[in-house]
Amino acid sequence: MKKLSARRRHPLAAVVVLLLALAATGGLYAAFAPASKAQADETSQSLAIDEGKKLYAVGCASCHGTGGQGTSDGPSLVGVGAAAVDFQVGTGRMPAQQPGAQIPSKKVIYSQAEIDQLAAYISSLGAGPAVPGKAQYGPEGADIAKGGELFRTNCAQCHNFTGKGGALTHGKFAPSLEGVSPKHIYEAMQTGPQNMPSFNDTTLTEQNKKDIIAYLNAVNGEETESPGGLELGGLGPVSEGLFAWIFGLGALIAVAVWVAARTAKAKKS
Ligand code: HEC
């Protein structure tokens, strides 16, 4: 018993245990994160709607009403479509917190799978614009120069010439478009959040939207294209998250344990 506790106190034992725990968490994370995504893809639409309905009841119904019909604290969501939900929740605007001139974007609290479920539920209440696909917002076949022209005529009066954003009246503001993902830019144009007008496909065709997104990426850089540092094989957030977990946290903890061990030694001698 004494021997065991003596061994337990060995500083290296703590490191080993922590590293094992980290590897286990990282491994579990890697094993389950893609699985839940694949699951969501396979899950029948009705199951996604059911899940979305549950999430909605907890996080959204207090303001938007139990059936999405709206209350004095939030507008009706019938017919706003999956694109509006994906934008509002995916940029952290929803769920709203404080009332104010304009609901700001915040840390996103739902996973993309949960956002998809919320979107499925809300689109089941009434048809609206669907979430755009990569073919619509991707860079293939986009004309950056044309996009710049379109941006200057349609968007610059609020967002400034290169999308740096600017103040509007009554405490409202057009945010900077730097680092906003192409999908969210597309959805913003589609759905016109808060004081932004919406640009339907007659005002700005799909091609026009694609050109504008390509222009913004050219002037501001694209969030999803790893603006600096290693690409980590471009394997996506799972591998990058795992990397951060194991190496980042592991290194921090190892340093902490090392410092503690040294202080203990220094005290002894
Ligand atoms: C504290 C109250 C509150 C909560 C909670 C809340 N919302 Fe909202 N929501 C609002 C308000 C207010 C607006 C209108 C903002 C505006 O346009 O000025 C809004 C707008 C929206 C819109 C845009 C509607 C449109 O016409 O394009 C969507 C979509 C939305 N909310 C979804 C959600 C979802 C999904 C949740 C739960 C995850 C949620 N909201 C939680 C208050 C709330």
Ligand code: HEC
């Ligand atoms: C009348 C002013 C106005 C015009 C014109 C306008 N916007 Fe906006 N835009 C806004 C406001 C205000 C917001 C903030 C809305 C919110 O927070 O819900 C916004 C938000 C956005 C966002 C979300 C940014 C983020 O941080 O998530 C994008 C993307 C965007 N606009 C793109 C565009 C594009 C592209 C155009 C031109 C096709 C355009 N806007 C035209 C006022 C405008």
